[in-house]
Amino acid sequence: MISKWRWLLTQLTRTLWLRASLFAVLAIVTALIAIPVQSLIESPLPFEIGSEAVRGILNILASSMLAVTTFSLSVMVSAYTAASSSATPRATQLVRQDSTTQNVLATFIGSFLYSLVGIIALSTDVYGENGRLILFTVTIGVIILIVVTILRWIEHLSLLGRLSETTNRVEDALTQAMKQRIDYPCLGAKRLDKENPPKKGKNAVYINKVGYIEHIDLGGLNRCAESNETEICLYIEPGHFVHPGEAVAYYDGKQSDSIDETVIKALSINDLRSFDQDPRFGFTVLAEIASRALSPAVNDPGTAIDILSRAVRVLSLWCDHKKLDDSNDNIAYPYVRMPEVKLDSLFDDIFLPISRDGAGMLEIHLRLQKSLLALKQISPDCFAECVEKHSDLAYQRALLALELDADIARLQNLRNAVKSE
DSSP, X not given: OOOHHHHHHHHHHTOHXXXXXXXXXXXXXXXXXXXXXXXXXXXXXXXXXXHXXXXXXXXXXXXXXXXXXXXXXXXXXXXXXXXXXXXOGGGHHHHHTOHHHHHHHHHXXXXXXXXXXXXXXXXXXXXXHHHHHHHHHHHHHHHHHHHHHHHHHHHHHTTTTOXXXXXHHHHHHHHHXXXXXHHSTXXXXXXXXXSSOOOOOSEEEEOSOOEEEEEEOHHHHHHHHHHTTOOEEEOOOTTOEEOTTXXXXXXOSSOOHHHHHHHHHHEEEESSOOSXXXXXXXXXXXXHHHHHHHSTTTOOHXXXXXXXXXXXXXXXXXXXXXXXXXXXXXXXXXXXXXXXXXXXXXXXXXXXXXXXXXXXXXXXXXXXXXXXXXXXXXXXXXXXXXXXXXXXXXXXXXXXXXXXXXXXXXXXXHHHHHHHO
């Protein structure tokens, strides 16, 4: 629903270097602000501060902040490694976007630069008596900020990189993407039914890149289609893998280079998928976490069971999903069509890998059947078809792996309960 430039700005604000740069500029301005301010104060302030006293405090800040920043960077890298090894490498991008970590590092870097610039300015005697007092007061404020930041950092370090915290981040990102696709099934465009699509226009648009769709500027496509009196049908969506051999869009009317260029520019393509508009990617990442936990090297079925619980929680949001028709009020781009996310695809992304990798574990199959049963009980009309399909598939996999008749009988009772619900 957001334009390409707003989306690019959002991606930029999630980077560490931008926050660090902004804090660094703010620190330099703060250190030098006392120079013009002191000239505005005509009368001397109540007491004086010697330059050596201020310089000593700034020296302590400069040396300590440099050490703390270096230590924090090493902790951050360790957290990325832990998230990649304990969860999945695909979840690392969420850990990298952690705002608390970025703010802490930016504060430490900014404090270091503030003290360094203050020392240099003191050495050049640009501060008068009032200027040194102002600098001293600001320094006290910086120290208070550092203390508060360190206390927050200590608390945050107890969670950073842990499996549960990483999984929480994936679930939160997935929940946001799901809510967006429930409110706007086609991100504001009209629905394109891939099984019964409208007759393809004679003009196909191809893209000369290979990668995953991260974002689609539907607003730009809608303006282009409206001005050319045509309708652009996208056969891709965020998360779709594109290549030069597959058409990404079709449109009617005369072939137009401007339309082709607009479609190509509207598609943001990257080597990796993004969580923002792609709920299927979120379910895939959750399934990867569960699959890693079920591997013989890790052997942690409890994590897979936790993932199943999270999947039920997120999928239950789908009850509010309504089929989109061309007269729906949520259509903001009436000249563009694109596919919507299918519930069956979401079930495939999360349940198939877990039922496959946990085929020989009774506790996994019991919880999987209970999860499917819970979804069917939440909304039979919405989930019944998908639940029964995946319940049968999981049961067939279990029959091939489980050897004890008592285990199979117990699982069969639960599977029968799913079918009869």
